[in-house]
Structure formats: structure tokens, C-alpha cells
Amino acid sequence: MIGSLAKNRSDLLKLTSKEVFETANWLSSFFGDLRLKSTSSQALPVSLPTLLPPSPLYSTLQPYIHFIGSFLLYTGQLLVAYGDEDKEGIGSTWKLIVKLFDPWIHMTPIKQTDNTMNFQPCWNDVDSGIASDLIGHFVTCIKSLQNRYPSLSFSPDDAMSRLWNHYKSYLSQSIVPGYILTVFNTRLVELPWELFFPTQHVLTQMIEMEADSIEEKFIFISRILPQINWSAVVEKYGSHFAPTDPNAPSDLIGSLLLLNIMMLSKKRIMECQDNLILELVEKVLSFSWSSLSASAYTQIIQWQEDHCNPYMILEEKSCLRIAIKLLRVASEFPLKITSQQEESEGAAEKRSCCVRFEVSLILRCTKRSDISLDLYSVSIRDLYRTIEVAAISDGRPASPDTVTLLSEFLNLLNNSHPDSTATPTILQTVLQSILSPHPGSSRPVLPLPTLSAACRSLASMSHMTAVIESALTTHFHYLQPGPADQMSRMWSEVLATIEIPTLSIDEFVTSSLSNRALLTLHAHATKQLPLCESLVVEYGIFTQRSEE
Helix, strand or coil: CHHHHHHCHHHHHCCCHHHHHHHHHHHHHHHHHHHHHCCCCCCCCCCCCCECCCCCHHHHCHHHHHHHHHHHHHHHHHHHHHCCCCHHHHHHHHHHHHHHHHHHHCCEEEECCCCCEEEECCCCHHHHHHHHHHHHHHHHHHHHHHHHCHHHCCCCCCHHHHHHHHHHHHHCCCCCCHHHHHHHHHHHCCCCHHHCCCCHHHHHHHHHHCCCCCHHHHHHHHHHHHHCCHHHHHHHHHHHHCCCCCCHHHHHHHHHHHHHHHHHCCHHHHCCCCCCHHHHHHHHCCCCCCCCCHHHHHHHHHHHHHHCCHHHHHCCCCHHHHHHHHHHHHCCCCCCCCCCCCCCCCHHHHHHHHHHHHHHHHHHHCCCCCCCCHHHHHHHHHHHHHHHHHHHHHCCCCCHHHHHHHHHHHHHHHCCCCCCCCHHHHHHHHHHHHHCCCCCCCCCCCHHHHHHHHHHHCCCHHHHHHHHHHHHHHHHHCCCCCCCCHHHHHHHHHHHHCCCCHHHHHHHHHHHHHCCCHHHHHHHHHHHHHHCCCHHHHHHHHHHHHHC
């Protein structure tokens, strides 16, 4: 009977809406009762004591599953066609479709004689193939329901949003066996997720799935997330939610950033050949991140630091390096030299947090002695260049924000592991970075702020004088032909910037001599001249320095 009905579509199309609704209810009741009658009351001896043996419904009806599935599909599509046009119509039609497929897709709760509630899986592992075909019919009905109500598309009331809520509440329960969840995930990916509008509540649910013990759930998220039209989502948050909830755009962009960082940290996800995470990252790199608050950014950085392998920062093509690129952009670091752009209120704090994070990862690497020293140079130079590009683009290279970033950068020298063989390499790489300014700038922009940062932040006098000498060398090396007093003006800039520690003058001079820092010594001597009360005192300073 079922086979003949499924084959004769014209008979189904002649049914009235009432007859279609009655047919759907009858199908659900009939197969639901059939499933219950075949249920065993003996629980499986597994770690989930509330899990009953799977229903034999698929196995018993295997010769007829193709016809049953076709019949369910056509019935579901008729339910969609006969549904009312309004919001209540999509809600009632959704409930009917779920009820129609209920015996075939849901865990069935069954009360036992001792009043405990056990659950019965909907099929055996061996039946996953035919079950997948039937789940495909369910997916087709959801697609039809989504297309039936275009005015509700991209809203919390459309079929895709209802499907997500159903997946979260029922289809992906922790008690659902892994082989069943795999089938759901495989077929549900086929839905038009580009029409899905994730609310902040949905994004929070996705983030929470990362910590779920069942990894397949977050793998499913990694497959649907790249399909979502994030440009449209961001635009809608800005136009619809921001007027009533000013924090909505920040919450959205923060959740999107965290989800991307989480997926990049999952080895199993990134090793899948068909994953689209890198394409998603490229898309979100172009977004405006000015709405992301500094506090939200700091929390995301903390998550990344707690969950990453720090040694991957030294691998140029690692997923952690991709995550760092995304984190830099989110902190409003420009990827290339641009014209001066307006920054958000928290941009300086976010950038400082980003540099501090990268420095901490590099420093954690110094605790190991089996890492090739050559690997440090790429990461350190790249970080210095990032600060330099930001300073050039900003148009105010000597700003306090740039000095702060360089101070964070120079903590590489302050906090390197004392017994690490990498410390000399880090110092040389830092100095080489200072001596190799960005070729896209007509004049080096970081020597003067580097002087300020070195004097303020470096604890080692030897490191301080070495960095100061490199900064001064770069400052004067690229001197262009100009007025005769140009050299005098450049020295005036240096003397106004450099802050030699007054309590450690002797150690400073000794370190300068040890490092052959002649420019540094000259700056120190010249800096003292205005304090001299007579020419005799001035002469004594130069005589003393020359003797040293």
C-alpha cells in the first residue's frame, strides 16, 4: 500500500489540507506505535545505563524504507504547501513535519517498571546507510519550508533557526550515539545555511559546544559556519540591533572571532581536506573590528593562550600563525601600510594585548632547548614589522601608543629564560630588526620611539645600550641630503627622546663601552652639557669620556 501511494504522486496532490494533516498524524502514530511494540526493556551494558537497544524499525522495514521515505517526503512537502502564509503558519507546519519524522529521527523516552526513564536510539549502526537516505528526505522538507516563507528568511522565526534549536535540544543530545550523530551532521550540512541568521544566543551555544566531550558537535559547527553569510549578519546586527542594544555588534564580532580561533586550534578540524575554515578566516579579515571591545578581545586572547601549543608560533605556516594574523587584524593592526584611519577607543589596548600575547608565546618557547634557534628570527622580525607598519600607517610614529607596543616587544629581552640558549639569538634578532627598517617608508619611523621604550622598559643595561645604539645607527644611517642644520635637528630629536637612567650612570657608560656604543656615549655626553656650569666642566666631561 505504501509503495503504491508513494509512486502515485497525483493521488497525493488531490488530497485536501485536512486529509494531508490527518495522513501525517496517522503516519506518525502508526510508526511510533510500531516502534514501541518492538522495544526491549533490557538496557545495554554500556557506560550509559539509560540507553536501550536500538529500535529495529529500520531493520524490520528495510525492504520498504525507500517507499516509506518517498511517502514521508511527499507528505511533508504537501504540509509545506498547505501551510498558512503567516508566522503562525510556519510554526504549525514545522511541528507537523517534526511529528511526521519523529519515529525515524528521535531518541524515544521509555518509562521502565522502576519508574526510571530510558532512551531508545532510532536505528542500529548497520542501518545508518538507509537511515541517511530517510534523514535526507527530512532535510528536503526543511529546505522546502525555508523557501515557502521568504519574508521570514534570515530571521529567528525561519525554518533554519527552528532546525538549529531542534538540533541543539534533541538531535545532538549527549545520549545520542555517535553513529547517529554522524548521520545527522552529514545530512544537515546540506541545508541552506547561507540563509541562517545566528542570534547571539545561538553563537553562545556554538561556543559552548567547543567544550563538549562529544567532538563531533563542534566539527558540525565548523562545517556550517563557513556557509553562513556573515557580511549580511554583521550588517543586520548593526542596523537592527545596535539602536536598542549598543553592545550587540561587539558581542557578535567577538563571538565570531572566538569561534574562528577555536576552530583553528582543533587539529581534527583543520586536517579535514574539505574544511573551509581558511576561506572563512579570509572573509572575516576584511571586516571592521572597531566595535570589538578591549575587554572582549582580552578574554579571547586568554582563551587562545590557554589552549594553544606555544611552540607553533615558530612554525611559519602553522594554524597558530593564522590565528595570530586574525588576532592582529581584530586588534586593528593594519596588514599593510595604509593611509591614516580612524581607530576605535580600545584599539591601543587591544594592540598592546596582542603584542604581549605573542611575546609570551615566544618566551615560553625559550624554556625548551631542543628548538632550532633559527626559528625565532621569523616570528620576532614579523612582530616588529607589524608594529612598524602600524606606526607608519598611523602617521604619528612617536605616539605614546607606539612606545607602549615597543616596550611590550622589548620584554623579549627582559623575560627570556635566564639559562636559555635562545637569549643571544633573540637579542641579535631584535637588533637586526631595528637596523632593517621597512622599505616602504622614506625614513625610519621607529628609532626614536625605540629609544623611549628601551630607556623605560629594559632592565639589563647591556641590552639597553645595545638597543639604543642600534636605534641611533638606524636613525642617522638613512639621513638624506638636506640643509646644513639637518644633523643638528636630528640630534635635538634624539636628546629630547632619550632618557638615560640617572641612578646607574656608571653602569650605563660601562655597558656602552662594552658594546662599542659610540653614538650612545655621545648622546649621553651631549645630554649632560646643558647641566654644566662652565666650559671647564664641559671639557672635563668630554675628556673623561675620551679616556674611558
